[in-house]
Amino acid sequence: GYDDSAWRTVTLPHDWSVEHPFDKCNASGTGYLPGGTAWYRKHFTLPQEAAGKRVSITFGGVYKHARVWVNSNYLGQRAYGYATFTHDVSAFVRPGENVICVRVEHNEVADSRWFTGSGIYRDVTLEVSEPCAFATDGVFVTTDSVDTDGTAHLRVQYETLGADGASFCVAQASGEVVASAKTEGESGVALIDVPAAALWSPDSPVLYTLICSAIKDDVFTDESQIPFGIRTIRFDGDEGFFLNGVNMKLKGLCVHHDAGALGAAVPKAVWRRRLERFKAMGCNAVRTAHNPPDTHLLDLCDELGFLVMDEAFDEWEGTKNKWWQGHNVYPPKRYGYAEDFPQWGKIDLEMMVKRDRNHPSIIIGSIGKEIDYPNEP
Numbered sequence: 001g002y003d004d005s006a007w008r009t010v011t012l013p014h015d016w017s018v019e020h021p022f023d024k025c026n027a028s029g030t031g032y033l034p035g036g037t038a039w040y041r042k043h044f045t046l047p048q049e050a051a052g053k054r055v056s057i058t059f060g061g062v063y064k065h066a067r068v069w070v071n072s073n074y075l076g077q078r079a080y081g082y083a084t085f086t087h088d089v090s091a092f093v094r095p096g097e098n099v100i101c102v103r104v105e106h107n108e109v110a111d112s113r114w115f116t117g118s119g120i121y122r123d124v125t126l127e128v129s130e131p132c133a134f135a136t137d138g139v140f141v142t143t144d145s146v147d148t149d150g151t152a153h154l155r156v157q158y159e160t161l162g163a164d165g166a167s168f169c170v171a172q173a174s175g176e177v178v179a180s181a182k183t184e185g186e187s188g189v190a191l192i193d194v195p196a197a198a199l200w201s202p203d204s205p206v207l208y209t210l211i212c213s214a215i216k217d218d219v220f221t222d223e224s225q226i227p228f229g230i231r232t233i234r235f236d237g238d239e240g241f242f243l244n245g246v247n248m249k250l251k252g253l254c255v256h257h258d259a260g261a262l263g264a265a266v267p268k269a270v271w272r273r274r275l276e277r278f279k280a281m282g283c284n285a286v287r288t289a290h291n292p293p294d295t296h297l298l299d300l301c302d303e304l305g306f307l308v309m310d311e312a313f314d315e316w317e318g319t320k321n322k323w324w325q326g327h328n329v330y331p332p333k334r335y336g337y338a339e340d341f342p343q344w345g346k347i348d349l350e351m352m353v354k355r356d357r358n359h360p361s362i363i364i365g366s367i368g369k370e371i372d373y374p375n376e377p
Contacts, residue, residue: 004041012124013060015117017106018263027110027324027333035106035118041099044126048095054129054161055093056136057100058086060122060295063264065105071098079340080348081106081116082257082291084355086136110324110333113314114256114290117264122294133222134166134214135159137354138187141210141228146244152197152230154179158212159187163222165215170194170208177211199244200229200360202284205305207360227302229360241363243307250307252285253278257293268296275304290314290368292352301361310356311366312349316341320370 022032046055059066064081067074073092078085106118138159146152158166168190170179181190198206207227214222234242241248255274259266271294278286286301287309301308314320314337321332349367356362 013121013265014119015121015263015265017118028326029323030109030112031115035109037107038104038119040102040120043097043099045097046093046095050128051095054131054133055090056086056088056127058125060084062104062120063106063116063118067103069101079344083348083351108335110322111335115258121264130221132162132214132216134224135161139212139226140357143230143232146232150196152194154192156190160214163214163216167213169211171211172208197230200231201243202305205303207302226358228358231360233363250285251283252287253283254287254289256289271297271300275300298356298359302359306361307363308361309364309366310362312352313368
């Protein structure tokens, strides 16, 4: 019932920090731009057919300490500014008008070693499905092996919410289905053999689609489509990295989550332009410095053919120096994710692994760099 008619209208994704003028009263390490506390409100309408359905809302990234309400019901908070998180709001929404409220707290801007941005700076999606559906990030497809005749052996692990089976089809880019499998159980494993498989690589980033259907009492209740690539990876202490059995050098660079003057709310077209320029200069690998990236970036790495190190954190229990008056100007400030790591570290790491595990571009995960940084003289 709150009257928000006079509030400013913004388009998501949205970074409010980059809209403001630079000011030396703000922290040098985060680009002399402000933080603060902001509220977002979104009115949306659900049709009558949504009654009895499963309704969930997913935030791709909110910087930071996001608290969420739906129709005045408090759903909880997420501290990490780079986490993707989902709330099941089925019990709190209804056909007709509904309101989502998000409080974003970024009051201490000396909380990072780079520009962070502020606000709901990544996509927000609302999903309506049958109650018997796949769990969030509940399907994982991987390549067990590839035979010399080109037959690829895939393993699909799945988890549903109340289904009693699942069906999986592998489709080429043309839409032609080349392999399938069906299995029973609310969760389980399906094995699929793909003949004459086209392997994913930086020179030939071939993508397939896994069409996943949840089944309840012989009725298909939910379908999702997951792009993936067929490839094998191996690391050898003496010989290095192997992709599809071929030794390969990683020629890479680190990519932060922002886009300069555009701030942290980065359009997908900007990521594409950057990656195409990297490719032209001979780059084949990217590290997501120093946090889980926008999923648009990973989608493009799959599509364009980049090998990815997916990074989780910049600090853990021990905080790192945050320069706020200029680089190496003492004293530093010590705010940051270390304050939240004891409660959220395991949850946020699991989020990144499960969210990103179907991307063929990702060949290695990173818990972060400079682990011993707090103990340096």
